[in-house]
Amino acid sequence: MSEAATKEREPRIGGPLVAAGVDGRPRPRRAGELVRTFFSYQAAGPLVALVLAIAVFSVTTDTFLNGQNLSLILQQTVVVGTLAIGQTLIILTSGIDLSIAAIMVIGTVVMGRIALDGNWALALLVGGVVCVALGAVNGLIISRLNLPPFIVTLGALTALTAAAQLFTSSASYPVSAKGLTILGQGIPVGGTTVLSWGVLVWIVVIAVTSYALSRTAWGAHLYAIGNSETAAKLNGVKVSRVLFGVYVLGGVICAIGAWQALGRTPVADPSAYATANLDSITAVVVGGTSLFGGRGGVLGTILGSLIVTVLANGLVLAGISSLYQQVATGILVVAAVLVDQVMRKRRA
Amino acid sequence: MTTTTEQSPRVIMQANGLVKRYGHVTAIGGADFELVDGEILAVVGDNGAGKSSMIKAITGALVPDEGELFIDGERVHFRNPLDARIAGIETVYQELAVAASLDITQNLFLGRELRKAGFAGRVTRALDTKAMRKQAAESMENLGIRIQSIRQKVETLSGGQRQAVAVARAATWARRVVIMDEPTAALGVRETNQVLDLIQRVKANGLPVVLISHNMPDVFQVADRIHIHRLGRRATVVRTSETSPSDVVGVMTGALPPDAVPCATVVAAQAT
Numbered sequence: 001m002s003e004a005a006t007k008e009r010e011p012r013i014g015g016p017l018v019a020a021g022v023d024g025r026p027r028p029r030r031a032g033e034l035v036r037t038f039f040s041y042q043a044a045g046p047l048v049a050l051v052l053a054i055a056v057f058s059v060t061t062d063t064f065l066n067g068q069n070l071s072l073i074l075q076q077t078v079v080v081g082t083l084a085i086g087q088t089l090i091i092l093t094s095g096i097d098l099s100i101a102a103i104m105v106i107g108t109v110v111m112g113r114i115a116l117d118g119n120w121a122l123a124l125l126v127g128g129v130v131c132v133a134l135g136a137v138n139g140l141i142i143s144r145l146n147l148p149p150f151i152v153t154l155g156a157l158t159a160l161t162a163a164a165q166l167f168t169s170s171a172s173y174p175v176s177a178k179g180l181t182i183l184g185q186g187i188p189v190g191g192t193t194v195l196s197w198g199v200l201v202w203i204v205v206i207a208v209t210s211y212a213l214s215r216t217a218w219g220a221h222l223y224a225i226g227n228s229e230t231a232a233k234l235n236g237v238k239v240s241r242v243l244f245g246v247y248v249l250g251g252v253i254c255a256i257g258a259w260q261a262l263g264r265t266p267v268a269d270p271s272a273y274a275t276a277n278l279d280s281i282t283a284v285v286v287g288g289t290s291l292f293g294g295r296g297g298v299l300g301t302i303l304g305s306l307i308v309t310v311l312a313n314g315l316v317l318a319g320i321s322s323l324y325q326q327v328a329t330g331i332l333v334v335a336a337v338l339v340d341q342v343m344r345k346r347r348a
Numbered sequence: 349m350t351t352t353t354e355q356s357p358r359v360i361m362q363a364n365g366l367v368k369r370y371g372h373v374t375a376i377g378g379a380d381f382e383l384v385d386g387e388i389l390a391v392v393g394d395n396g397a398g399k400s401s402m403i404k405a406i407t408g409a410l411v412p413d414e415g416e417l418f419i420d421g422e423r424v425h426f427r428n429p430l431d432a433r434i435a436g437i438e439t440v441y442q443e444l445a446v447a448a449s450l451d452i453t454q455n456l457f458l459g460r461e462l463r464k465a466g467f468a469g470r471v472t473r474a475l476d477t478k479a480m481r482k483q484a485a486e487s488m489e490n491l492g493i494r495i496q497s498i499r500q501k502v503e504t505l506s507g508g509q510r511q512a513v514a515v516a517r518a519a520t521w522a523r524r525v526v527i528m529d530e531p532t533a534a535l536g537v538r539e540t541n542q543v544l545d546l547i548q549r550v551k552a553n554g555l556p557v558v559l560i561s562h563n564m565p566d567v568f569q570v571a572d573r574i575h576i577h578r579l580g581r582r583a584t585v586v587r588t589s590e591t592s593p594s595d596v597v598g599v600m601t602g603a604l605p606p607d608a609v610p611c612a613t614v615v616a617a618q619a620t
Binding site: 211212215216217218220221223224226227228230231232234235236237238294295 | 429430433439441443444445446447448449450454455458459460461463472473474475477517
């Protein structure tokens with residue numbers, strides 16, 4: 001920095017400490033800075049990882065890169081991917097929901113049980129209402145009684161996992177009603193490739209939440225609460241109302257996830273999706289959203305969800321044990337949190 | 349601003365005999381307070397003198413057991429900070445109360461966002477980002493705060509710049525008074541000076557300022573009058589031009605009796 005520039009910004013407040021472009025990000029000057037600028041975008045790291053994984057599997061296997069397999073990857077992603085969107089909203093407020101898939105499983109068994117009596121629309125409605133109500137209970141305890149989300153949802157996970165087994169007497173219901181399994185079907189987009197309704201629903205969920213996050217006051221309030229609850233409150237944000245709302249919305253997303261899950265596997269199984277609680281968190285974290293809240297977004301989570309599925313799918317096609325996928329995912333999670341920590345330190 | 353004469357300045361905010369007790373502890377023991385239009389009033393006091401309790405009482409953060417509060421001569425009862433805000437009183441807090449990952453515009457409008465007119469605003473809750481950016485740029489301009497872009501995220505700003513955003517926020521929304529609770533406590537020397545300049549610009553724009561501070565040089569640099577708080581109540585009010593830092597510290601610590609310095613209360617003077 002030249003002396004003239006230093007002098008020039010002296011008299012008034014707010015001299016430029018970083019050279020910033022229109023959108024407030026550092027303006028790149030050299031190649032090294034260009035790279036740094038690219039990685040200052042939250043979704044940049046996950047995007048590179050995803051492209052790299054796709055490239056490696058496309059080269060090393062003959063069966064990875066074709067329409068049918070790519071459509072399969074999307075369908076494999078959809079349930080956890082949808083839950084991960086709800087998880088993103090919650091984590092942005094520096095909360096967490098360990099029970100998100102447990103709530104969804106309750107939804108599937110309630111839907112499956114009621115559908116046995118023949119009315120699939122009623123089944124869908126009641127299952128959905130149960131999911132939203134359970135999300136609301138979590139939200140009420142977290143926002144009004146101020147208990148830590150980790151503890152509240154850990155309790156919910158334990159209780160709801162058992163409740164699902166009790167409700168079905170540990171049996172599972174086959175689901176045949178067309179209305180409940182329709183999200184597994186789809187529109188053919190050439191040859192044997194199918195774009196399922198479930199994927200389209202996922203895209204709608206993504207579109208609505210990213211709009212809400214970036215274009216509404218509610219979205220700004222989520223980030224503000226994640227940055228600092230006290231500061232948000234001092235600025236007049238209705239913190240407990242927003243927090244309650246975000247867990248209720250999590251419940252709505254669980255309901256959608258339950259519908260998608262029955263489309264993917266037409267069986268309401270109380271033991272299914274046991275790992276999806278943590279998988280949804282993995283997708284969010286790999287997508288670059290900070291577990292400390294206030295930083296991240298939906299775009300990263302889409303990439304994070306896809307990375308996890310691509311690794312699983314690709315390693316199977318390459319004839320490598322899927323256990324290695326879990327090792328790789330584990331390493332990715334830790335790496336993602338490390339990157340987040342470095343970024344936060346630099347900005348503090 | 350200059351419509352009031354020297355003899356009868358307009359009292360914007362006045363409190364009489366505020367009391368707040370917690371069991372046997374008296375946080376406020378019959379405190380008086382007055383703020384005159386167009387002035388910077390510093391509030392000083394030792395740790396535990398109860399100055400922040402008094403400030404909380406006049407900003408609605410706590411409800412006093414006894415006493416009266418008047419805004420522009422009208423009796424008010426604040427039950428919470430929102431009531432004070434509605435009455436046109438904005439507070440800047442010592443802990444940088446900004447949201448780091450939001451940009452400057454979003455911070456200025458946090459909790460008061462403008463929505464688009466018509467369908468887009470009512471149904472899809474779309475924000476009128478354009479209007480907010482325009483207004484934010486005007487506010488920053490009026491206060492002479494120079495930043496690269498109002499779209500800059502607050503986390504890219506220095507501590508002084510962040511506090512400037514908080515001050516701009518208060519000055520944008522306050523219709524009657526801006527209260528600043530140790531706004532420079534977390535800042536370095538240069539940044540402190542920048543914020544002090546900013547406080548004077550807020551005053552020049554026509555808003556009276558209450559500045560709670562520990563720092564005598566800061567107080568003597570910007571304040572018109574100094575409210576000295578001691579043992580839960582107002583010891584006295586002095587005019588900065590008629591006193592010295594050592595006298596103020598003397599009254600603050602009890603080394604000097606309050607009547608040893610020239611009293612500059614407005615309300616009492618009118619009464620006698």
